[in-house]
Amino acid sequence: MREDEASSGPRVLIYSHDTFGLGHLRRSRAIANAIVSGDGWARAVIVSGSPVIDHFAFAPGVRTVRLPPVVKFLDGGYGSRDAAVPLDRTVALRTDIIARTCAAFAPDMIVVDKEPAGFHGELLSTLAWAAERGIRLVLGLRDVLDEADRLVPEWERKGAVETMARFYDEIWVYGLSRIHEPLAALPMDPETAARIAERLTFTGYLRRDLPERRPGREEPAMAKGPFILVTAGGGGDGAALIDWVLAAYEADPGIPLPALVAFGPFLDDAARAGFDARIRALAGRVSAITFDSEIEFLMSKAAGVVAMGGYNTFCEILSFDRRAILVPRTEPRREQAIRALAAESLGLVRVLMEEDGREPERMAAALRALPEQTEPSRVLVPGLLGGLEAVARRVRALAGSGLGDQRVRACS
Incomplete structure (x- = not known):
């Protein structure tokens, strides 16, 4: 030693x-x-x-x-x-x-x-x-x-x-x-x-608490006003989530809040290039970052969160008391779906299962309703x-x- x-x-x-x-x-x-x-x-x-x-x-x-x-x-x-x-x-x-x-x-x-x-x-x-x-x-x-x-x-x-x-x-x-x-x-x-x-x-x-702010930290301009944070975690399996959210904004120009997408460091380069082109066409209603190792700051500011429902993101949603839509993956594990559906049954989040249909209108309706969802803190779960x-x-x-x-x- x-x-x-x-x-x-x-x-x-x-x-x-x-x-x-x-x-x-x-x-x-x-x-x-x-x-x-x-x-x-x-x-x-x-x-x-x-x-x-x-x-x-x-x-x-x-x-x-x-x-x-x-x-x-x-x-x-x-x-x-x-x-x-x-x-x-x-x-x-x-x-x-x-x-x-x-x-x-x-x-x-x-x-x-x-x-x-x-x-x-x-x-x-x-x-x-x-x-x-x-x-x-x-x-x-x-x-x-x-x-x-x-x-x-x-x-x-x-x-x-x-x-x-x-x-x-x-x-x-x-x-x-x-x-x-x-x-x-x-x-x-x-x-x-x-x-x-x-x-x-x-x-x-x-x-989770806010970390000590890194010197020189910069945030996207969108984070200065109300926005929805879309996070795909590491991004290696998050392309379907991002695609569905972008399709919703493309189909419904009336979604009231803009979206900030965090791609994750492991998102495939080709997928990211395609998403970047679609985001540019949405003319400021959606913006994107690659990765934020201090994403807790963005989570705490967001009016709502759209995520896949991995363990850490779920903890952050609860900790920062964010209204959330979870779109859990089901392959190669159903872990996220089990967690998300159990949390929805308690009233902590809303869940959209892809197997029930990936119509852009379904996601758009959920994004419209997100600001009015009940915060997780309104549900009493001892020891949560x-x-x-x-x-x-x-x-x-x-x-x-x-x-x-x-x-x-x-x-x-």
């Missing part, structure tokens, strides 16, 4: 495989920032495969380690981002970086995001190493994983339930059971199910946004005792 990293507070390593999009990285950032903000002596390291991790700012006390990135193909398979490098070589390199980072940082706790064994099992050796040394192991899950018919065979193939039961001291679900129970459909024998239930905590959703506070409490409880002795074991 480097001398300048010495600290009397808990040391938490957060692993995020990040094969696609921005969701895992942004969730890990929120958790890490909350941990160090709640305890000035705490330190956190995020180990991530996100190729855009350098675009984000982190709280003092949070460091990042970048893993060689991988990409996900349309058929569900994976490859190295550098196509000349075999995937197994990339996984071996990632495994080595994770192990060396753990040994150097000497964490009191490791929080793993979503994948119990890591990407292609790259975390298994580190989990065994940590368990031998008494390092606390936590699996963090978003509120929804997928429908049972997709989730069960995937987790069985990966041996995820066995890994979860063998290694993890606690399992945190960043949501509420009344919206979804992500592990309920998994087949488990009674003994394993009982062990998992004892370790399971529903934290509530992860509240208590996730970060719950995480900070569990970190103090799990990693707050015997830190010095544990670090000696970790470094031995």
Whole structure:
């Protein structure tokens, strides 16, 4: 451990495989920032495969380690981002970086995001190493994983339930059971199910605050007045959403509020070029940006939001109390649809399912009605946004005792 990293507070390593999009990285950032903000002596390291991790700012006390990135193909398979490098070589390199980072940082706790064994099992050796040394192991899950018919065979193939039961001291679900129970459909024998239930905590959703404003930050002129924010998250699978919104503005010149579209950094270049041409033809009623790593500022100003319904965007909609239309994707997972429809049933958002028809008039009618929707705060859901506070409490409880002795074991 480097001398300048010495600290009397808990040391938490957060692993995020990040094969696609921005969701895992942004969730890990929120958790890490909350941990160090709640305890000035705490330190956190995020180990991530996100190729855009350098675009984000982190709280003092949070460091990042970048893993060689991988990409996900349309058929569900994976490859190295550098196509000349075999995937197994990339996984071996990632495994080595994770192990060396753990040994150097000497964490009191490791929080793993979503994948119990890591990407292609790259975390298994580190989990065994940590368990031998008494390092606390936590699996963090978003509120929804997928429908049972997709989730069960995937987790069985990966041996995820066995890994979860063998290694993890606690399992945190960043949501509420009344919206979804992500592990309920998994087949488990009674003994394993009982062990998992004892370790399971529903934290509530992860509240988001405005970040510290980056020096020299500039915003589009449209953000100075009332506008609708259209965000496709990372953008890699957001083209259909953007197309539908643009079609609505093309079909209905009377939509009262203009739209600001955030394409996302992973939107296909050809798709973006086509959208840019259509936006120019809309003569100021729609404008676009590529990406905003501080999109919370735009979210907080918007009169309403149109989004796909990924976990982080949903947390921001709740946190900034924005009226929202969600258009969830259903491939390759139905995660967004499950979340969105459950939230709509509680009165928190409005949902448009593409399978019910993509007529421009449907979207235009929803955009017209958006300013009159009920804000999420008008719906009383106990514990809805208590996730970060719950995480900070569990970190103090799990990693707050015997830190010095544990670090000696970790470094031995």
